[in-house]
Amino acid sequence: NFYGLAGSDFENVEQQRVTAKLEHDFSADLKLTQQFTAAGTDRDASTTYIQSSSITGATPLYDPAAQTIVTRNLRSQQHNEIYSSLTHLFARFATGPVTHELSSGIDLTREKQRTPTWTPVNTPATSILSPNTNREVPAFATRAGNGAQTSAQVDTAALYVFDTIRLSPKWLLNASARLDHYKIDYLAIDSTGVRTELGRNDDLFSWKAGVVFKPVPAGSLYAAYGNSLTPPGSSFALSTSATNQNNPGFDPQETNNFEAGVKWDFFKSALSTSLAVYRSETLNGVSTDALTGQVAQDIEQVVNGVEFGVSGKLSARWLVFGGIGYADSEYKSAGTTSAANDGAALRFAPRLSGNLWTTYILPFGLTLGGGARYSDSVSRSTANSVNITNPTLVHVPSFWVFDAMAEYALTKNTTPPLNAYTPADEEFFRLNNNGGRYYPGTPRSWQLAAVVRF
Numbered sequence: 001n002f003y004g005l006a007g008s009d010f011e012n013v014e015q016q017r018v019t020a021k022l023e024h025d026f027s028a029d030l031k032l033t034q035q036f037t038a039a040g041t042d043r044d045a046s047t048t049y050i051q052s053s054s055i056t057g058a059t060p061l062y063d064p065a066a067q068t069i070v071t072r073n074l075r076s077q078q079h080n081e082i083y084s085s086l087t088h089l090f091a092r093f094a095t096g097p098v099t100h101e102l103s104s105g106i107d108l109t110r111e112k113q114r115t116p117t118w119t120p121v122n123t124p125a126t127s128i129l130s131p132n133t134n135r136e137v138p139a140f141a142t143r144a145g146n147g148a149q150t151s152a153q154v155d156t157a158a159l160y161v162f163d164t165i166r167l168s169p170k171w172l173l174n175a176s177a178r179l180d181h182y183k184i185d186y187l188a189i190d191s192t193g194v195r196t197e198l199g200r201n202d203d204l205f206s207w208k209a210g211v212v213f214k215p216v217p218a219g220s221l222y223a224a225y226g227n228s229l230t231p232p233g234s235s236f237a238l239s240t241s242a243t244n245q246n247n248p249g250f251d252p253q254e255t256n257n258f259e260a261g262v263k264w265d266f267f268k269s270a271l272s273t274s275l276a277v278y279r280s281e282t283l284n285g286v287s288t289d290a291l292t293g294q295v296a297q298d299i300e301q302v303v304n305g306v307e308f309g310v311s312g313k314l315s316a317r318w319l320v321f322g323g324i325g326y327a328d329s330e331y332k333s334a335g336t337t338s339a340a341n342d343g344a345a346l347r348f349a350p351r352l353s354g355n356l357w358t359t360y361i362l363p364f365g366l367t368l369g370g371g372a373r374y375s376d377s378v379s380r381s382t383a384n385s386v387n388i389t390n391p392t393l394v395h396v397p398s399f400w401v402f403d404a405m406a407e408y409a410l411t412k413n414t415t416p417p418l419n420a421y422t423p424a425d426e427e428f429f430r431l432n433n434n435g436g437r438y439y440p441g442t443p444r445s446w447q448l449a450a451v452v453r454f
Helices: none
Strands: 009-025 030-049 071-095 099-117 149-168 171-189 195-216 219-230 253-266 271-288 297-312 316-330 354-363 366-375 401-409 417-421 429-432 439-440 445-448
Touching: none
Parallel strands: none
Antiparallel strands: 009 030, 030 071, 071 099, 099 149, 149 171, 171 195, 195 219, 219 253, 253 271, 271 297, 297 316, 316 354, 354 366, 366 401, 401 417, 417 445, 429 439
């Protein structure tokens, strides 16, 4: 069911963007590029939805006897700006028998965000079985007083270098490094006019390296490592809470990625296959010791997995694209209030997933295609146990989705494709992090387009 308001819910997004780019080729092996970008985005939305709890002092959310539900109306506004300057130098050169393709540059970025505060309101109760989307609403969300808002400015200055080193026809090395200076200024004004100003400065160093071995022209073996850093405030918010990841006193979250695999081509490179194993580690999650109350950054999230992919042509008429992946995820936390969840699977991380798509051109010019997608059941939250006194949806069920298409060239320049999405009308859905939003998958739908080339 849809529990919103058909005449009052809306979302308006406006975006402006301008980019200027200058390039100069000193030679075929040396090129300088300078790019400037300025962009702005404004979003204004009014949403009426079911919330996991009603507003304090208001009517209870759900009335089992009357079979009615109280919804909440929320207004959301946000203004974003971004200004960037990217200076990039590409150089190709040799040091003895070793060749290099070197990319380096300076990346300067300023990002701004302002979010006014609105006070949500509960709307009249409606039937949970047959909601009235045109129900009368006496009041909607209102703008909070005293200029209540949050705003932030993030400035980043970075130097980077990436080198592709060819040692021989069979050996290739990749190496890169990036140094960022990151600064955020954050302001929060509440409805009483109280201002909270926070800031953070940081220097972040990240790097990546990889090696590729080609025993034969059609095949490659490779191994790679890379890391990335996410400092507090990277989502335009800082917090004074001692247990919030965005407290400016915390270290950046660090992600380490390890990968090794093989890529092999068949049928004179018409068909490509790949097989990879990987490990991803996210470190420095915030936890609180249950006995001492001591706050620490000792939560780890680890994913170990394997992926197989295939793409290309089995024949001149037969195209195939697909892949399958297995991921074993784990939440690690010991000696903290999160210890009860130690060893749990990560939220929304399917253990098994895959997709396959194929098309075939019949002799008289008709192209038929079809495919399938699969996702294993996923956990809604990182938890090992179910709360019996307050049960919630623990898992999102697994699903299969099938799609199809047909295409026929009426003339040399006219091709009307027909696409069928979930023709079997499978039911599947996803949730947001806290489970308060339900996103149904695309129902059975058809799309006919006219493609004309001239």
